Amino acid sequence: MATTPDLLASDQVSLAVSTVIFALRPHPTTGSTTLWLPLVRRIREPYEGLWALPGGPLEPDEDLAASARHTLERTTGLTPGYLEQLYSFGAVDRSPADRVVSIVYWALVRPDEDARATDGENVEWVVADEVEGLAFDHDAILGYALDRLRAKITYSPIAFAFLTPEFTLADLRAVHEAVLGRPLDPANFRRQVLASGTVVPTGSHLTGTSHRPPALYRRAGHLEENR
Structure with a gap:
């Protein structure tokens, strides 16, 4: 049976790359060192005005790591040495507009690297454990990244x-x-x-x-x- 154009459109899956960027900075209230990360305010629908993890569609001429690195540099001006693929998130309903599978990377930032960070437009650094209400499923992604980091630090370098x-x-x-x-x-x-x-x-x-x-x-x- 021939496939209709409408069915083809509904079956299309888009790929995106998101990045969780962790740096250690003093807590604004307690002064104790804690985990921070940058968020990006969405300027278009869906979820216009909400905060989200840095990321975007995977371009046809980019590999995954290059896309994550470009997101890092565009968002924060940083080029940290540690960049690792974390996990893939592909729930059917994770995006209200279309079917999107997101490949998530995480970057860990040294103090000397963090000192070179720049603030981009609609970008804000926040305390990681105090974040909630992010766009899409980014609360779950951040929670996974925090759990993974806290587990991994107990048995790895x-x-x-x-x-x-x-x-x-x-x-x-x-x-x-x-x-x-x-x-x-x-x-x-x-x-x-x-x-x-x-x-x-x-x-x-x-x-x-x-x-x-x-x-x-x-x-x-x-x-x-x-x-």
């Missing part, structure tokens, strides 16, 4: 993506505490990290401190990124 190449153990612990949202015992954390073999001393110490300068470390091996 992903915390290093938030750090400059040289860091103190206190810096590394602060990343874990910010992501997990709870304090960690400094002595236990130090013992576990040193026993894990994931860091090596650089032989240098942090300068400009009034007390005994803490030792600087670097990651042992390389963190997988830009996938």
Whole structure:
């Protein structure tokens, strides 16, 4: 049986790429380090005026990672080193206008990278755990990203993506505490990290401190990124 044009249109599936961009910044009320991300205000329907994760349709001449990188740079001016494909979201009713499958990437931003961030038009950085009421299914996407990050930081070296190449153990612990949202015992954390073999001393110490300068470390091996 021949397929009608209307049926062809209704069966069409569009691909989009969205990006969850996490950086560590002080909470505006408590001052404690916490997870932030940029959101984009939608300027057209559907959901005009609501906030959403950065993203857009996948262009025919772009691969997935390139599309995510362009979204990052266009939204924030950032080109972070850590970019990883997170998950795909394709519920039939996730977009009211048409059938859209979204490939979601996440980017983790170091302090030196975050210092170069720019504010684009209709872009606002917000505390990740205080976000709700996003367009489409982006609340669920953000929730998944937060859960995934908090699980992964307990068994993988992903915390290093938030750090400059040289860091103190206190810096590394602060990343874990910010992501997990709870304090960690400094002595236990130090013992576990040193026993894990994931860091090596650089032989240098942090300068400009009034007390005994803490030792600087670097990651042992390389963190997988830009996938």
